[in-house]
Amino acid sequence: MxxxxxxxxxxxxxxxxxxxxxxxxxxxxxxxxxxxxxxxxxxxxxMHVPGWLNTGAQLVIGGAIGLQVTRSSLASLGWAVLPAILSAVLIIGAGIGIAFLLRALHLAPPGDVLATSPGALSVVSTIALQRGEGPHVALFHLLRVVLVIMTLPILTRLLPDGS
Incomplete structure (x- = not known):
């Protein structure tokens, strides 16, 4: 190495x-x-991380997430199916719309559809690297995630109490 x-x-x-x-x-x-x-x-x-190390890291992350699943958490998921599908359709549509807008404005980064898609930084970046779209997608998502982390606590205070 x-x-x-x-x-x-x-x-x-x-x-x-x-x-x-x-x-x-x-x-x-x-x-x-x-x-x-x-x-x-x-x-x-x-620089490139050796494939075996990248694979191992993804396996550990996937396993760590899987360890959080319980029978009761699966049983209680029924209420979330429709809102999750609706949320996914709207977010995916927004991402595609943003990609087309960036293309029209000649501002689209390489891998624009993946860069503007919903998803976790690590997952979308891994997919982009596997597709040969380089670090542009990761950097785009990093900026997005940092903005979300910085602004979401402020914006949630503006929402009415959901209780």
Missing amino acids: NWWVVGALLAGGAGGLVAERLGVPGGLLLGSLLGAAMVALLRDST
Whole structure:
């Protein structure tokens, strides 16, 4: 394994732990991304995580999420099916609409449909890399996620109480 990759991953780990300790929302992911990106910027060239490590990381994340599923959580999901489908259709439609608007304005990033699609930064970025659409999608999502994290607490205060 390339020593630059090792250094970037170590910087990513340190960045994630520092951001989490500081209470940054999503600090583990955002901090590790920024820590690794700083090393990548020092080198100023793309680095690649070995496939086995990328696969292992995705397996651990998937497994960690799967460990949270219980029979009672599955049984209580019935109420969420219709709202989840409606939400998905509206968000996907909005993402496609935004992609077309960016194209019309000649502002569309590479991989614009994935960049404007709903989804977790890690999942959509992984799909983009598998499709050969590079880091543009990840950076687009990172900016979106940071804006959401920064503005959502303020905007939720403006909503009427749902109780």
